[in-house]
Amino acid sequence: MIILDTSAVTALAGGHKTLNLLAGNMAKTPGEHLSIPALCLTQAEAGEENLAQRVLVFSSVVVDSLDTTAAVSVGTMIRDGYGGPDTCHALYCALPRPEFTGMPILLTADENAYPPGVVTVDIDSPGMLGFC
Numbered sequence: 001m002i003i004l005d006t007s008a009v010t011a012l013a014g015g016h017k018t019l020n021l022l023a024g025n026m027a028k029t030p031g032e033h034l035s036i037p038a039l040c041l042t043q044a045e046a047g048e049e050n051l052a053q054r055v056l057v058f059s060s061v062v063v064d065s066l067d068t069t070a071a072v073s074v075g076t077m078i079r080d081g082y083g084g085p086d087t088c089h090a091l092y093c094a095l096p097r098p099e100f101t102g103m104p105i106l107l108t109a110d111e112n113a114y115p116p117g118v119v120t121v122d123i124d125s126p127g128m129l130g131f132c
Contacts, residue, residue, distance in 0.1 A: 001100045002026075002033075003064070005090040006040040007109035008123050010047065013054040019107070019123060026060035033062045039074070039089035064093050087113050094118050 004012060004019075012019040026032045036055065041063055045052040055061055066074065070092055077088035091114060094106040103119055111120040 001035055001093075001102070001104045003035045003037065003090060003093045003104055003106045004040065005037070005106060005108045005110075005113075006043045006086045008107040009036055009040050009044040009055055010051065011109060011123055012058075013044065013048070013051045016123060023058040023060050027058065033060050034058070035062055035064045035093060037064045037086070037089035037093045038066045039086045043084075043086035064089075082115065083113060091115075091118065094120075 002022075008019060012023065023034060026034055041052055041055070044055075056063075066089060070089070073092050074085065074088045077083070077091060078085060082088050082091055090106060090108075094104045094114070096104065106114065106118060106120045107123050108114070108120050109123050111122050114120050
């Protein structure tokens with residue numbers, strides 16, 4: 001599973017070449033998608049009007065909702081100092097879950113926002129598509 005945090009969502013909406021290519025390639029691969037935590041989409045939209053519309057137009061993009069379990073876990077992470085609501089929702093989504101196989105990859109412009117052990121890839125790293 002590939003997850004985009006707030007910085008990656010903002011970059012995708014802004015026309016980031018590699019992320020746009022990734023979104024296009026994912027649309028051509030059955031069963032594959034880019035997951036955006038709901039609070040990351042919320043934070044990105046709060047920063048720029050109509051940003052969500054530009055991101056949700058990609059057929060490969062799905063929003064990972066904030067259900068009851070996620071809300072409690074994200075709240076605990078915020079209280080424990082792991083970051084703001086959007087960062088903690090991205091972190092929650094990047095944790096291994098039974099419904100997804102393999103290791104989740106979190107695409108971000110700020111790898112330092114996440115604790116060790118979370119697989120993060122900088123959206124501007126050379127060969128980023130090689131990791132995805």
